[in-house]
Amino acid sequence: MSNREKAIIIGGGISGKLAARVLSDFFKEVIILERDDETNGQLARKGARQGDHLHALLHAGQYGLEALFPGITETFHNNGAVKINSTKDLAWFHHGVWKLRYDGGKSTTLQSRPHLEWHIEQYIKNISNVTYLYSQNVKNLLHQQEGNRIYGVEVSTNDGNSKTLTADLIVDASGSSSLTAHFFKKLNIPIQIEKVAIGLCYVSKTFRLPKSQTRDWKIKLIYPNPPDEKIGGTISKIENDQHIVTIIGYQNSIQEKEVLKDESGFLHLANRLPKADIYNELIHAEPLSKTTVYRVPHISWKRIDKTKQLPKGLLLIGDTVCRIDPVFGQGMSIAIIEALTMQKLFKNNNDDLDKLQTTFHKKIAKILSPIWNMVITEDFRYPGVSGKKPFGLSIQQWYSKHIFLLSSKNQKVYESFIDVMNLVQSPTILLRPWIVKKVLVHRFFMKRKDN
Numbered sequence: 001m002s003n004r005e006k007a008i009i010i011g012g013g014i015s016g017k018l019a020a021r022v023l024s025d026f027f028k029e030v031i032i033l034e035r036d037d038e039t040n041g042q043l044a045r046k047g048a049r050q051g052d053h054l055h056a057l058l059h060a061g062q063y064g065l066e067a068l069f070p071g072i073t074e075t076f077h078n079n080g081a082v083k084i085n086s087t088k089d090l091a092w093f094h095h096g097v098w099k100l101r102y103d104g105g106k107s108t109t110l111q112s113r114p115h116l117e118w119h120i121e122q123y124i125k126n127i128s129n130v131t132y133l134y135s136q137n138v139k140n141l142l143h144q145q146e147g148n149r150i151y152g153v154e155v156s157t158n159d160g161n162s163k164t165l166t167a168d169l170i171v172d173a174s175g176s177s178s179l180t181a182h183f184f185k186k187l188n189i190p191i192q193i194e195k196v197a198i199g200l201c202y203v204s205k206t207f208r209l210p211k212s213q214t215r216d217w218k219i220k221l222i223y224p225n226p227p228d229e230k231i232g233g234t235i236s237k238i239e240n241d242q243h244i245v246t247i248i249g250y251q252n253s254i255q256e257k258e259v260l261k262d263e264s265g266f267l268h269l270a271n272r273l274p275k276a277d278i279y280n281e282l283i284h285a286e287p288l289s290k291t292t293v294y295r296v297p298h299i300s301w302k303r304i305d306k307t308k309q310l311p312k313g314l315l316l317i318g319d320t321v322c323r324i325d326p327v328f329g330q331g332m333s334i335a336i337i338e339a340l341t342m343q344k345l346f347k348n349n350n351d352d353l354d355k356l357q358t359t360f361h362k363k364i365a366k367i368l369s370p371i372w373n374m375v376i377t378e379d380f381r382y383p384g385v386s387g388k389k390p391f392g393l394s395i396q397q398w399y400s401k402h403i404f405l406l407s408s409k410n411q412k413v414y415e416s417f418i419d420v421m422n423l424v425q426s427p428t429i430l431l432r433p434w435i436v437k438k439v440l441v442h443r444f445f446m447k448r449k450d451n
């Protein structure tokens with residue numbers, strides 16, 4: 001434990017909780033300020049409405065969570081989360097082909113987001129120097145002109161009172177609705193924001209499926225084949241013998257009114273998927289929840305790493321920095337990787353918080369850059385998507401399409417792709433000479449077939 005006194009974390013979502021876990025080893029006191037009221041059980045919160053929708057935890061997130069909270073994976077399983085074989089129990093229809101299915105020896109945990117978050121919260125509450133305060137709306141950051149430093153926050157509580165709290169470090173983990181960008185504007189500190197408009201809509205509902213002798217998957221993904229197909233869907237087993245079904249539509253292809261008009265709205269939407277598998281499962285299923293809708297009009301990446309005159313005493317983490325296209329299931333795992341990065345820096349740091357701040361934001365930008373690039377490369381397959389395109393877009397799209405198609409035929413290529421998708425390996429591994437050769441041979445045979 002160092003002699004640093006107090007850290008305040010704005011937002012008690014995934015990033016806020018992870019930051020608290022990390023900072024509890026380096027500060028005498030850590031306070032999480034969460035705007036939402038305390039939930040009664042494992043429910044999606046108002047401040048993290050996306051909790052009603054399918055949340056996949058990738059391998060990198062799973063390994064990172066286990067490193068931060070030893071034993072948590074077993075806790076998830078003991079309390080109902082579903083342990084699956086990552087390649088055998090996943091049926092994935094992608095770019096018009098089914099991925100291979102085999103026992104690759106790796107496992108994935110399926111559970112709802114509230115189940116996952118609630119269990120993390122119980123671990124956090126057992127850390128003696130972390131205080132988790134609910135119903136605390138952070139309204140403002142306290143800034144000292146001299147030295148350009150954030151030294152505290154102004155908070156309003158739901159009884160209408162206001163208070164100020166000061167700390168040695170403030171962490172903004174308040175997600176995509178973060179007030180930091182707005183606050184910087186008032187201080188005349190420009191932030192470069194990369195924004196890509198994807199017009200994405202999520203629609204979800206949980207069901208109990210009838211027993212089946214032939215159902216040989218635990219999670220099934222039907223992805224749209226862009227640019228013609230815009231709607232995709234997933235059905236996944238989760239805790240308490242439930243299945244969550246999430247249907248996504250790019251480019252404003254889902255009309256909320258249609259879906260919410262009555263009970264049949266969801267079924268009609270499932271019937272618009274490129275394959276009938278999910279619809280067929282739902283015909284005789286028992287609905288367990290209401291239908292919920294969540295829109296992601298655009299994704300964005302605030303380039304904090306490039307922000308000149310960034311006030312000292314402030315770290316930003318998770319969706320506060322980057323909200324990535326959720327269809328790729330990476331957001332929570334990115335937050336976990338960022339928390340581990342924070343931990344490493346604090347472990348190696350000789351008490352220079354200002355230097356740590358710069359290094360942290362540069363390091364997370366390095367983590368985000370290939371992921372952002374990979375995701376928007378896919379998003380830009382839709383002609384209506386607007387924003388800054390990545391360099392060499394068409395060649396990247398051409399290459400990744402071959403990787404997707406090869407994943408239905410070649411186990412070694414699929415394994416490399418899985419590691420990249422699960423954020424365990426950098427996308428550059430897909431450029432290894434043996435994979436490039438496979439792609440070129442694949443292209444040659446496809447061309448011959450076409451002629």
Ligand SMILES: Cc1cc2nc3c(=O)[nH]c(=O)nc-3n(C[C@H](O)[C@H](O)[C@H](O)COP(=O)(O)OP(=O)(O)OC[C@H]3O[C@@H](n4cnc5c(N)ncnc54)[C@H](O)[C@@H]3O)c2cc1C
Pocket residue numbers: 010011012013014015016033034035036045046047048050053054055056057058136137138139173174175176177178179202294296317318319320326327328329330331332333334335
């Ligand atoms: C529809 C959808 C599906 C997704 N699916 C996946 C998936 O499958 N896998 C995956 O890994 N990720 C997924 N994500 C991404 C994932 O939800 C986010 O990356 C993750 O929640 C980010 O966590 P966070 O703590 O940074 O932000 P949030 O979860 O947004 O948490 C921010 C917290 O801060 C609080 N807060 C906000 N403002 C204030 C304030 N002023 N004062 C105090 N508290 C405040 C909020 O109440 C909230 O609790 C999905 C996202 C969406 C939208």
